[in-house]
Amino acid sequence: MRAVLVVAAFAGLVSISANAQTQRRWEIRGDTSGAPRGCSAKQGLHAIDGLFVAMSNHDSAALARVVPASHFVFSIGKFTPTDPFFVAHSIRELAEYSRRRAKYHEKLAINAITFDNWRGEGLQFGPIYFMRTADDLGPSPKPGVGKGEYRCKRGITVLNTGPRPAWDDGRSAMRPPPRTR
Numbered sequence: 001m002r003a004v005l006v007v008a009a010f011a012g013l014v015s016i017s018a019n020a021q022t023q024r025r026w027e028i029r030g031d032t033s034g035a036p037r038g039c040s041a042k043q044g045l046h047a048i049d050g051l052f053v054a055m056s057n058h059d060s061a062a063l064a065r066v067v068p069a070s071h072f073v074f075s076i077g078k079f080t081p082t083d084p085f086f087v088a089h090s091i092r093e094l095a096e097y098s099r100r101r102a103k104y105h106e107k108l109a110i111n112a113i114t115f116d117n118w119r120g121e122g123l124q125f126g127p128i129y130f131m132r133t134a135d136d137l138g139p140s141p142k143p144g145v146g147k148g149e150y151r152c153k154r155g156i157t158v159l160n161t162g163p164r165p166a167w168d169d170g171r172s173a174m175r176p177p178p179r180t181r
Contacts, residue, residue, distance in 0.1 A: 030115035044123040044150035058102035060095035068154045077162025079142045106134035121152040129170045
């Protein structure tokens with residue numbers, strides 16, 4: 001119960017801070033306790049938000065600030081039949097992809113994120129719910145879902161994303177588990 005209260009208080013503070021800086025509103029859930037010395041979930045939140053903002057602004061310098069130069073993976077699945085699957089293992093590949101998507105005015109906006117505690121120096125997150133818009137994806141925003149890891153003082157080392165399945169309302173994984181009798 002104490003961890004849930006800590007997370008709720010932290011989520012409220014981060015939500016206020018993140019909204020003040022980025023004018024974005026998204027829901028934060030889960031457990032961010034157990035950060036290694038010198039690390040915080042707040043740093044992870046800023047990196048995650050920074051990646052989505054950098055991808056939406058097609059800003060390779062901003063991408064380089066939130067993703068390590070090596071040992072990372074970013075992937076995005078097919079949101080339409082003509083949308084290609086993409087995976088990057090370097091800043092160069094990720095920046096080139098982002099620049100290619102700029103011609104379609106692609107934007108990614110986080111709706112909600114769930115954290116799954118620290119494992120060593122990695123803060124696990126997922127599901128992360130977001131909306132993806134682009135001229136070549138059709139007239140309406142496409143819901144997406146993903147998971148990843150933020151590594152303390154290194155940045156986002158994993159972010160795997162794809163279209164949200166029709167059965168996933170974007171809230172189901174974020175609801176508390178049902179009570180058992």
